[in-house]
Every structure is written in structure tokens, then in C-alpha cells.
Amino acid sequence: MATPTASTPSPATGKQTPDATVKWQHRHVIDSSKLSYTDVQEILNTAKTFADILSRPVKKVPTLRGKVIVNMFYENSTRTRTSFELAGRYLSADISNFSIATSSVKKGESIIDTAETLAAMGVDAVVIRHSSSGICQQLANHFGNRLGIINAGDGWHDHPTQGLLDLYSILEKRSCIKGKKIVIVGDITHSRVARSNIAILNLFGADVHVAAPSTLLPVDIEQLGCKAHTQIEPALEGADIVMCLRLQLERQKAGLIPSLSEYNKFYTINKERLQRHCKPDTIIMHPGPMNRGVEIASDVADDKSTSLITNQVTSGVAIRMALLYLVLSTPVERGQ
Amino acid sequence: MATPTASTPSPATGKQTPDATVKWQHRHVIDSSKLSYTDVQEILNTAKTFADILSRPVKKVPTLRGKVIVNMFYENSTRTRTSFELAGRYLSADISNFSIATSSVKKGESIIDTAETLAAMGVDAVVIRHSSSGICQQLANHFGNRLGIINAGDGWHDHPTQGLLDLYSILEKRSCIKGKKIVIVGDITHSRVARSNIAILNLFGADVHVAAPSTLLPVDIEQLGCKAHTQIEPALEGADIVMCLRLQLERQKAGLIPSLSEYNKFYTINKERLQRHCKPDTIIMHPGPMNRGVEIASDVADDKSTSLITNQVTSGVAIRMALLYLVLSTPVERGQ
Amino acid sequence: MATPTASTPSPATGKQTPDATVKWQHRHVIDSSKLSYTDVQEILNTAKTFADILSRPVKKVPTLRGKVIVNMFYENSTRTRTSFELAGRYLSADISNFSIATSSVKKGESIIDTAETLAAMGVDAVVIRHSSSGICQQLANHFGNRLGIINAGDGWHDHPTQGLLDLYSILEKRSCIKGKKIVIVGDITHSRVARSNIAILNLFGADVHVAAPSTLLPVDIEQLGCKAHTQIEPALEGADIVMCLRLQLERQKAGLIPSLSEYNKFYTINKERLQRHCKPDTIIMHPGPMNRGVEIASDVADDKSTSLITNQVTSGVAIRMALLYLVLSTPVERGQ
CATH class of the missing domain: 3.40.50.1370 (Aspartate/ornithine carbamoyltransferase)
Known part of the structure; x- marks a missing residue:
């Protein structure tokens, strides 16, 4: 897990108010x-x-x-x-x-x-x-x-603005994210969004997991402060929050994924996967723009009761x- | 002719003031x-x-x-x-x-x-x-x-903003357009400008005509509320207002017009055609950008006494x- | 030398205040x-x-x-x-x-x-x-x-705004430019910057020189009011101000310069050339964007004591x- 700098209160204390004496x-x-x-x-x-x-x-x-x-x-x-x-x-x-x-x-x-x-x-x-x-x-x-x-x-x-807006969006729905299981799914290797989120979510004590095909998962990713999975089921198990990443479709041309339909079969976040593995009120996020039907199913993206995608934009x-x-x-x- | 919705006064009554009780x-x-x-x-x-x-x-x-x-x-x-x-x-x-x-x-x-x-x-x-x-x-x-x-x-x-601005431009020069003969000349088939003008001019009771080579004239155009001509002379005869349309030059490549010089010979709006067929104070309009010498002759476009082209922009x-x-x-x- | 229009005070009089009765x-x-x-x-x-x-x-x-x-x-x-x-x-x-x-x-x-x-x-x-x-x-x-x-x-x-901003930048550092030797170095032929500066600097009585390989020097350039050189050393000799011009790299493809390294060898403004030929406090200018190492050496460009390049932008x-x-x-x- 990333270590906050010594001068700041540790998330482990659960102290959520800023130190008024230290200013930006x-x-x-x-x-x-x-x-x-x-x-x-x-x-x-x-x-x-x-x-x-x-x-x-x-x-x-x-x-x-x-x-x-x-x-x-x-x-x-x-x-x-x-x-x-x-x-x-x-x-x-x-x-x-x-x-x-x-x-x-x-x-x-x-x-x-x-x-x-x-x-x-x-x-x-x-x-x-x-x-x-x-x-x-x-x-x-x-x-x-x-x-x-x-x-x-x-x-x-x-x-960094992506990690910050994701945190802000979550905190509008959940009062505390300490200990919450947050799963980032998709092309971790090429994702600055994943790196930003891992750093910022760790600062707030989240339990961060990442899931991707092994070709899209860096070897040393766990050193950034997360648990890595090449299969999606254990990653989603008991998840509070699922963050989908955009799949750059040109990755397929580079041979990193066998085919979109295979990716869809094993990694797409759809209703069935969510219901089978995640908590009932799991939050769904996506940094946009979405490839509907690739990394996220349309009904998941458009379900206003669980999807934070529009909130993320605001x-x-x-x-x-x-x-x-x-x-x-x-x-x-x-x-x- | 297009029918105004039941709740609005018909142009046939000549009533030109809006009903104050119906608001945008x-x-x-x-x-x-x-x-x-x-x-x-x-x-x-x-x-x-x-x-x-x-x-x-x-x-x-x-x-x-x-x-x-x-x-x-x-x-x-x-x-x-x-x-x-x-x-x-x-x-x-x-x-x-x-x-x-x-x-x-x-x-x-x-x-x-x-x-x-x-x-x-x-x-x-x-x-x-x-x-x-x-x-x-x-x-x-x-x-x-x-x-x-x-x-x-x-x-x-x-x-729609083109049809509206054309109407506005005309009404700055003519107090009423009910019964006025307005001729739209050019590529009617591919023209959203023509469709917008036919609808809006009909609402104000104009007598709308269109003229184009048959390859650029949709078969059922008269159902929108206009009289169609494949020859320009009868269309221009007694016209109060002539609207030129921009000719997309790529239409020629598509074989819809034999050549620009043939189009010019039969359809270009020039001084001679206007003087021979139209009313003496005929208004000339063009949505821009113009192909000078193709759909409109330069001296017609630049004649401030009859051309509304600059007014249309304003x-x-x-x-x-x-x-x-x-x-x-x-x-x-x-x-x- | 270009002659100022008759109605304006000549720079030769040294009168630097505008005539209050003549307004823009x-x-x-x-x-x-x-x-x-x-x-x-x-x-x-x-x-x-x-x-x-x-x-x-x-x-x-x-x-x-x-x-x-x-x-x-x-x-x-x-x-x-x-x-x-x-x-x-x-x-x-x-x-x-x-x-x-x-x-x-x-x-x-x-x-x-x-x-x-x-x-x-x-x-x-x-x-x-x-x-x-x-x-x-x-x-x-x-x-x-x-x-x-x-x-x-x-x-x-x-x-013209380039010539004016160059003049403004110089006058922030030197109270008067009458008689000052100003050398413009580079592709004079294709340079609107050079033409603007020659005209405006002459108006203020500067002694304007230009230096370029003969392929980049127009035959009749001296008629604009400058002395032309095909070798850089006599041009730089005793110079108060050196203006580098951007070399459009495509000129080499057009065969106007043999190679960038040859241009660099003979024309690049570097510390050695400045110290050997120019006055000790010579001002260095460039309209940007720079090709560092081509028309100007990086240490010359970045020396805040003599380079006006950032001031020119402001x-x-x-x-x-x-x-x-x-x-x-x-x-x-x-x-x-």
C-alpha cells in the first residue's frame, strides 16, 4: 500500500478532517x-x-x-x-x-x-x-x-484528476471507504486511470483489487498497493465498488487480447456477474468514453441506482x- | 402545402400578430x-x-x-x-x-x-x-x-435556423410574403436549406416553387408544399424572390450533373435571366458559401440593390x- | 534606407516624442x-x-x-x-x-x-x-x-507586429537605437520577419545588416535599407544586436542549404562567435519557435543576461x- 507522507495523518487513524494548520x-x-x-x-x-x-x-x-x-x-x-x-x-x-x-x-x-x-x-x-x-x-x-x-x-x-474525481464520486454515496473492496477491471497495464486510483484509494484505506487478462496486467502491479487477479470472479467476490476501464480497441490488433468476444465473455461487467459475486448495492464506475458491450454491458452502465458514470463527469x-x-x-x- | 398546427392562426387570415396567450x-x-x-x-x-x-x-x-x-x-x-x-x-x-x-x-x-x-x-x-x-x-x-x-x-x-433567417431577411424588405412567388433554384435533392425554407415559407402563405435538373429534384418534392420545375424559365417567370442553393461540386463527380459549364448554361442565376423573367425588384438570396459563376453570377451576388446575401448573414x-x-x-x- | 513619410519627424533629428497633433x-x-x-x-x-x-x-x-x-x-x-x-x-x-x-x-x-x-x-x-x-x-x-x-x-x-515587438523589446534595454548595428542572420529570402524589421529599424535610424548564405539572400535586399553579407564574421563585427531567424528545415530539402551541419558550422549564433566579433553586451533575439543547435546555440538562447527571447514574447x-x-x-x- 502506498505510504502517505509522514506529515499527514494516516488513513489508518480514520481521521477524516483535514489538519487546519497545514494549507495547500x-x-x-x-x-x-x-x-x-x-x-x-x-x-x-x-x-x-x-x-x-x-x-x-x-x-x-x-x-x-x-x-x-x-x-x-x-x-x-x-x-x-x-x-x-x-x-x-x-x-x-x-x-x-x-x-x-x-x-x-x-x-x-x-x-x-x-x-x-x-x-x-x-x-x-x-x-x-x-x-x-x-x-x-x-x-x-x-x-x-x-x-x-x-x-x-x-x-x-x-x-490525478481522474483518481480524485472517482474518490469524490464515491464519497458522495458512501460516508467512508476505509476497508471497502474496490475492484478495477480491464487493461491495467496501459491505464493511468488505474494508477491514479490505486494511489488515491489507498490513501483512504480502501482494499484495492485489480483484474485483467495476464497480457494486460503488469507483473509488479501489487507493489503499488493492490491485489492482482487474472480471473474476474475472485476479484468481484464481495466487491463494494467496481471500476471498469476503457479497453483501447487497438490493443487487440497488438495481440494483447485474443478477440473482443473472448474479452466480452470473460471480463465484461454485466448484470449476471454483478449479481452472482458482488454486494447487492455495488457501485459501478467508468471513466468514459465507454465501449458498450466490451468492458461494460449497457444495462449496467444505464442503471441509475448503481451506476455512478454520470456523477463522475459532474x-x-x-x-x-x-x-x-x-x-x-x-x-x-x-x-x- | 404544409398545415400549421391547429392551435395557431392560419396565415390565410393574414393575421401577423402572435397570440399573446400562447408562449414559447x-x-x-x-x-x-x-x-x-x-x-x-x-x-x-x-x-x-x-x-x-x-x-x-x-x-x-x-x-x-x-x-x-x-x-x-x-x-x-x-x-x-x-x-x-x-x-x-x-x-x-x-x-x-x-x-x-x-x-x-x-x-x-x-x-x-x-x-x-x-x-x-x-x-x-x-x-x-x-x-x-x-x-x-x-x-x-x-x-x-x-x-x-x-x-x-x-x-x-x-x-431550421436557415429557413428562419431567410424569412427574417425577406420580412425586412417586404411587409408581407403571402402569395409572393418564391423560387428555390439548385440541388433540391441534397438540400436541407430547401426543405427548411419550403416548410417555413408555406407557413406564411408564400407561393413556393423549386427548379433543378431532374437528377437533383426529388420525385415527391411537391408533397412538401411547392411546385416543381425542371426548366428554370417557367420557374423564374414573375418571381418575387429567387433563392440560389449552393451546388456541392462533388455532385458532378457523382454524375448528377453533366458538367459545370452545362449547369451554368441552364441554371446559373445571372442578370439576363432575372431581367427576362422575374419582377423588376426581385430579391436574390443565397445561404453561402457561394460558388460564384456556378449557381450565381458575381454581378448578381454583389448588386446591393437586390441581393440580400449579406443581410442573410446578419x-x-x-x-x-x-x-x-x-x-x-x-x-x-x-x-x- | 527607407524614408519615413514626409509628415513625420525624421529619426535623423533624434526627436523621440510623438507629434501630439497627429493621432492614430x-x-x-x-x-x-x-x-x-x-x-x-x-x-x-x-x-x-x-x-x-x-x-x-x-x-x-x-x-x-x-x-x-x-x-x-x-x-x-x-x-x-x-x-x-x-x-x-x-x-x-x-x-x-x-x-x-x-x-x-x-x-x-x-x-x-x-x-x-x-x-x-x-x-x-x-x-x-x-x-x-x-x-x-x-x-x-x-x-x-x-x-x-x-x-x-x-x-x-x-x-508588422513582429517588427514592432522587436523594436519594443530593444527599447526596453537601450534608450536609443539610432546608429546601433543590428544584424539579422538566417534565411532572409523567405523571411517576412526580416522585411518587417528592416523597415521599422530603419525608421528609428538603426544601422541594419543582414547575413545569409547566398542561396538564402535576395539579390536586391540592400534596396530595402540594409547592408548584405554572405559571410557571418564581418556582419557580426561590432554588432550591438543580433537577430536570429528561424530556419525552415524544409529549405534543406529544397537544396537551398547543403546540410544542417554545414549551416551550423558557418551561421549558427554561438558563444564563441559572439565573443570574438560582437560588442560585450550584445543583445540576442529570436522570433521563435527556435531550432536549438541550428540557427542558435542553446547556451546563447538561455543566457538571461543577453537573450531577449522571452521578453520578445511578452x-x-x-x-x-x-x-x-x-x-x-x-x-x-x-x-x-
């Missing part, structure tokens, strides 16, 4: 495993205050007026990009999109030079999605606290509002 | 033929009040502040997308663009799942352009009044402001 | 060589007042609220597009992006028809980048003062704020 002072959110228990509590509390804005007739507060954020998306993602974009707009920030297709990246400029250019234009924070694991940390090392940096998914490494906006607020409110003078 | 209560604008006479009058009146904003030094009113609209454009269209975008901005809405190139659509997500995601992010209305006829109605059936939906062109089916913004306002002001509790 | 009255900024000394002084002074906004916690003033600008970018450029976009946003303008990929251009519409459409939608000014030299002037001839037009780079012709936003303000504040009634 990060300009970067890059690595789920480096977030302390206190950090996460502060993010959750901030998100809670912002979530209300989403259901108002006028979805706009002036909190970040005159702050400038750029979405640097080197991989396509309407969902995450739009989530950050709307999060910024609800807080009255100026948020600009920067996509591969029209970028100087094509001209061979390094991402550090590109980000330096944005910083010199007055940009306060960048939100980065990139196919290279570790690129956000590399930028953070270069910039120190001169530029806010939020990781919106870097390679297979991490996707939580995502609230969490991103919280992070933009916290990162942009951290004084630049202090270190990360 | 739609969350969707999808089908021109389902708009009642009262609906259209309310749209026109609302557009009129908004049109003034466009000529002010400060083109901004706070009407839709804190409302969120997403342009879901699955087909390229700078013109219509920008028109909706500016319409939203003039009303202070937050309007975000979503284009094919960067969308999850590429990842195989259904448009319903994509729209559900947007709704869960707090989006109040979507503006949709898509190549599939009927996709907006499909979304409306799914969402009911949970999400505002405006059709910005779906396949060959409909493009009217389009006013009509879209009106629709965004009406759709977003309709309480979500009421049915569509 | 342009709706277009297209050609660096047509800007008068007074024009440039007014731009610099305006930029100075706006530059402060960039370092404020709230980077937003209401100056251009309700004004609408469209970035018409027919060539990819994140850097310049984002610079204009942020400049507009800091002044509270509505600024919309229009890119090739989603434009009606693909449908064969002329740029004049596209711009007419935007004007009819209420757009106050367009910022244009296009591969055709002279296209901005063509638009200006068509529109007169009906539409604000700012050239953001047209073919090899001009890029100055670019201030200059563009100034131009948007000046162009949009010019009454439409007056001629260009």
Missing part, C-alpha cells in the same frame, strides 16, 4: 502518489463548495477573473479538455485551447520552450495531456513555482474547479 | 415543419429586439450570463458555427466548440453518450450539425427537456440569438 | 514600411501602458468589451494566434479563432467573401495569417475602413493589445 501550497498537481491525505481532503472540501455552482441557473463566479489557463492537449480528448475548459469558465478564468493540429510542436519546438512562451504571454497555469509518461514532472522541474501545472494524463503514468468538473482554484491561489513566491 | 415553451428547435406560425412569430419578434445589439459599439448584453452552450459540429462549417458562437457571446453565454478532429467520436462513443457527458458537465444547450438526418430528433427523444437542442443542419433533413446571428434565448429561457420542468 | 487614424496594420515614425511611437506608447496589465494578479481591463475580433489563421501558428487571442482577452474583447481545418475555405470560398461574412456577423476586426503575400492589402482595398485588418504574417511579405502581447486597441478605437467613418 502546491503550484503543480502531477502525481497522485505524491498527494498527501491532507492535500486530498482540501481538494475534496474545495470541490464540494464549487459543486453547487454547477446546478445554479447562473453558473459563474468571479473567483478566477483575470487568470489565464491554457489547455495543452497533445492527445485528443474532448471529455477532459471540455471538463477543464468549463471548470475554468465557471470560475471566470480565461481558458484557451491549444491542440496538436495547430501547434508549433509540429515545428519541432520542445514542450519546455512552448510552455516558456505561454508563461511569457502571462499564462498562469497549463493543463497538460501528453503521451509521454513523466513529461509534466519534467516541466515542473524546469519551471518551479513560476507556472501552475496540472497533469491531465501523461502516458501510462498518471491522471464530479470531474467540481474537482477541476477546485484544483484550478488551489493552484492559482498559491502564491508564486513559495516553493512547490 | 420549447427546449428543442429541430424540425422546421413542426414550428407553428405563433412559434415563428415569437422567434422573429425576439430576433428583432436582439438585432439592434449587432450595430452597437458595445455588442454585449448580460442576458445569458452563466449559461453554457456547446457547438457540436460533426461537419465542417465555419459560417454556421461562428454565427452561433457570436450569437452566444453577444448574449454573454459561455459557448464552447467541439469539433470532429479532437472528439471522442473518433473513439467510437455514441452521440447520446457524448451529449450525456456534456449535460453532466452543466451544459444547458447543444447546437448540432451532423451528416445523419434525424439525429437531432433522436437526441431530443432521449433527453426530453433536460437539454436544449438546436439543429444546425442534420443531413439532407432540415436546417439576420442569421439575430435569429440564433433569439433561439438561444428562447430555448435557454424555457423552464426545464415543462415538457418540450 | 488607421483601421489597418498591414505593411511595416507604411508605418510612419509617429505611428510607431504611438503604438509603442500605447503598448507601454498595456504592458503593466500582464504582470497584474487580475489580467483584465474592460477597454474592448463588446468588440469582436476573429483570428483568421490560414497557416498554423500557435504562438502568434495565442498572442493575439490573449491580447484580445486581456482587453475583454470577444476573440474567436478560425482555422483552416474547419473553414469554408475548403469549400472554395474567396477570402473576401469569408471576411464579408464575418463583417456581416458584427465582427469589428480580423487578424490574418496567410501564405499569400499581399492578401491583407487586397482585403484592405476591398473593405476600406469598414473592417479592422491586422496582418499577422502574409507570405514572405511582412509581419512584448508581443503588449504590442498586439496596443494595435487591437488603436485599430478598434479608430472611428469607422474616417478613411484608412
